Amino acid sequence: MDPRALGPLLLLAGLLLLSGLCGGAPSLYTIDAVGLSVLPGPTVPTGTPVTLTCSVSVSHDSARRLMHVFRFTRFDALVHAVNSTAGEARLRLLPARAADSGDYECQVEVMEKVRHSGGQRLTVTGLQTPVLSLSAGVVYEGGQLVASCSAPQEKGALVFQFFQRPAGAAAASLLKHAISTGTRSEARLVLPEVGDRDLFCNYSIPMAPEAGGSNSSNTLHVLVKALFISPVMVVLPASSVFEGDVVEVVCRVVEPPGSVDVYLTKGRKVLKQSAKVLHYRFTAGEGDGGEYVCKAEYGAAQKETYQTIRVKELFSRPVLSLDPLEVFEEETMRLSCVIDSYSPERLVIEDVRFSVYKNQQLLVQGASYEAFALPSQNGNYTCRAEADGQEHPLAKDSAALVVQAKVPVSVPVLSVVGGRLVVGRPFALRCHSDSGSLPITYTLHGPRRPAQTREVRWAGDEAVFNTSGVPRGADLLLFLCHAQNNELSAPLPSAGHELLHATEVIEPVSRPVLTLVPNGASVSEGQDLTLNCSVQRGTLPVTFTWFSSGRTDPLAFQTLQGNAGTYTIAAVARGHSGGYYCEGSNPALEVKRSFTVVVGIQMAGWKKGLMAVGCVLLLLGRRPRRPPQERPAEEAGQGALREAGQHPERAP
CATH class of the missing domain: 2.60.40.10 (Immunoglobulins)
Incomplete structure (x- = not known):
């Protein structure tokens, strides 16, 4: 082997050996079981010492002892934790109280593994008898005293209840609930009834409802004395x-x-x-x-x-009134101040003084005020009544009266809505006054029709009257409008000629008449045919349009400042035969049509002569070439007549 490759292998072997010597975690382990026991038993009376033991069994591949984390929970909430290499841990309740009751469980964690025991129910029966103390033994009715109820040996949050019982009575009544996070509670108690009272308390534990309520505390006597403070x-x-x-x-x-x-x-x-x-x-x-x-x-x-x-009441509040109730500008207005009632046993009516105020400024000393209703007189008016001769003078003011003089209606103006009138058609008339206080009543009078009335009550509203058409524009002179906003004044009429002068009157055209020159029955080929279209009545300009029967497109049209128009067809031919008519219209946008005139085009004279010569030649060319001796002369003459189209008896 290459010596250079031995170095890394030797280093790795040394690290593994060093790891083993330093006590590293075993590579193999398992938690076999976790158990929880409760001694002396699952149900004990209050004050009994209770021990909860959690044990664990772990299998592993090392002789080294493992570290265990023990956790005790009650209702899944942690209550105690222990770190130990031992195989068990304990939770001691010295002594156990009702607040310790609940479902317990043990959880053991070894390195990265966790296992739980089964659950165990612990029930601690019985509660401590509480002790009651009072701040005073004698109180006045409605007075307060401080009551203290305590159970020092208990644990957790307690709910205290305070009771009272009349001396010698069997039934008690609840005075107050008090929730405390500790084992003692103070409450301020109010005892409203006079007499002797016995007070006591008890408590319960919300987290241990199976423990029930405690016994009643000691009983303390309280005297509630009557309180004589009625004013x-x-x-x-x-x-x-x-x-x-x-x-x-x-x-x-x-x-x-x-x-x-x-x-x-x-x-x-x-x-x-x-x-x-x-x-x-x-x-x-x-x-x-x-x-x-x-x-x-x-x-x-x-x-x-x-x-x-x-x-x-010495005298009633004065009332300020206005006469008339609705005053118009330049009319006389009167303000009067009166009292409706007074006490004659204490007051002489002559001792009451009146004064009138405008906008809180003294206007006049007295019970009345008179003036012309002008814009300067508009404002808020009040009056005051003062009684003299009393130990303490008394004054009363009336309610404010707002005076706002109305403006008389101005002369109304009558106009055609849109400014244009088409004779014979329905139209609308507007009646309007430039000034005048609302409401204003407008009445329209017209020829051969009933009067119409409109009331304008709001700004922006208008009196508009729909009416039927008139046969002539001059009939507008017969319409009249009245305006009125004061019942005491006569209605104002509109001006007579303004309506006609301010209106564009349009008269529709009458039915047009179509005439031909020359007469339609004597028109020959090659002649010019003139079609004249005219109307008797109608506002200018008039538009004339010519049509030929059987065609939708017009032949021609003209717009003229006159009541007649012409259209000429030059050098008519046999194809121009047929019916012709014309239409007339004007700004009234009403089209009128004439009667249809039929035109027959005659053959030209030279064509007639040419045709006659042709017929004679044709007849001559068709005669038989027999010798004269083959038929009698009389027969020959009759045959010639028949060939010429004549009967023998009709020959000249």
């Missing part, structure tokens, strides 16, 4: 007063046991607070009547006294 409430000068009277409310607690707070409230609003005695003064007003509550507080205890104060 006395006095209203001066009386509980029934007039507006403007000064009222004083006194709330007092007689011989309180200690520091007492007194409150005066009305409708959930605290008016005043004081210690032991409370004085509250106010001038009776419109909203001061109602129920007042005097409340005394001593610790958590409360006592209340109620009193209703009635405030009689």
Whole structure:
């Protein structure tokens, strides 16, 4: 072998030997079994020492002892862990309590392998009897005391319950639940009823419901004394007063046991607070009547006294009115301020003074105000009534009255919608006023038709009237529109001639008449044929169109500023025979057609002569060439006549 190859082999052998000498992990091992035992047994009374032993058996190919990791779990939660080369580990519960109950399991980890034992159920029966202590043995009704319930030997989170039982009674009632993370809980208890009470507590463990509830604790006696703090409430000068009277409310607690707070409230609003005695003064007003509550507080205890104060109205709130209710510009408006009722036993009506305000500025002293309704008079008006001769003068303001003078409607303008009218067709008319407060009522009057009414209530709305057609454009002069927004004023009519002058009136064409020159019955080949198309009526320009029967395409058309048009066919031929008609239209976009005229084209004169000569020659050429002696002269003459197309009896 090459000496150079021995070096790496010797190095590898040395590393393997060194690894064995240093105690490396065995190459082969297996966990045979893991077991868990509970001693002295799976069910024990509380306070019993309990040992849980986890054992493991491992097979491997080395004499070296392996390291084991033991883990104890309860309800799959880790409670204890041990690292050991021994084959077992222990979890000791010294002593075991109900909180230790549960499903236990052991897990053993050897190097990279893990194995679990079977589960074991541990049940610890019984709970410790708790101990109750109180901060005081005597309290006032509604007062608080601090109760402490403890079970120092237990484990885990506990739920405590506090109970009370009237002295001598068998049934108890629950006062409070308290959840604690430890073995002791304090609770503030309120005892609202007067008399002797017995208090006790117990507890349970949520994580060990099978343990049930504990026994009741020791019983402690508590005396609940009556608390005499009900306040006395006095209203001066009386509980029934007039507006403007000064009222004083006194709330007092007689011989309180200690520091007492007194409150005066009305409708959930605290008016005043004081210690032991409370004085509250106010001038009776419109909203001061109602129920007042005097409340005394001593610790958590409360006592209340109620009193209703009635405030009689000295005079009613003034009312400001406007006459007329809807005032238009430049009309006279009147503002009046009155009171509907008053108390004659306390007030002389002549002692009430009135004043009128505009935008919170004094306008006039007195109960009325008169002015012309102009834009400058628009605003918010109020009036005030003040009563003199009282110990405390009383003033009341009316609700605000908004004055906004309406604008009279202007002369309406009547127009044709679209600005164009076609005679005989339905159309729409718009009636509009440039100014005027809404709503505005428009009424349209027309010839031989009932009146129509439209009310415009909103900005942007329009009074548009649909009506049937008129036979003449001049009939627009017979339409009239009225506008009105004030019932006390006469309706305003529209101007008469504006509608006709502002409208484009279009009269459709009448039925056109087609005439021929020369007459259709005497037209010969080679002549020029002129087709004249005319209308009696119609707005210019007029478009004339000529057609030949049997053809869809027109022969010609003309648009003229006149009521007649012509179309000429030069040098007519026999093919021009047939029917002809024309159509007329104008901006009314209504096409009218004439009656059809039939044209027959006659043969030209020279053609007729030429044909006659040809016929004679033809006849002559067809006569027989017999000798004269072969037939009588009379027969020969009759035969000639027959050849010429004539009967013998008709010959001249």
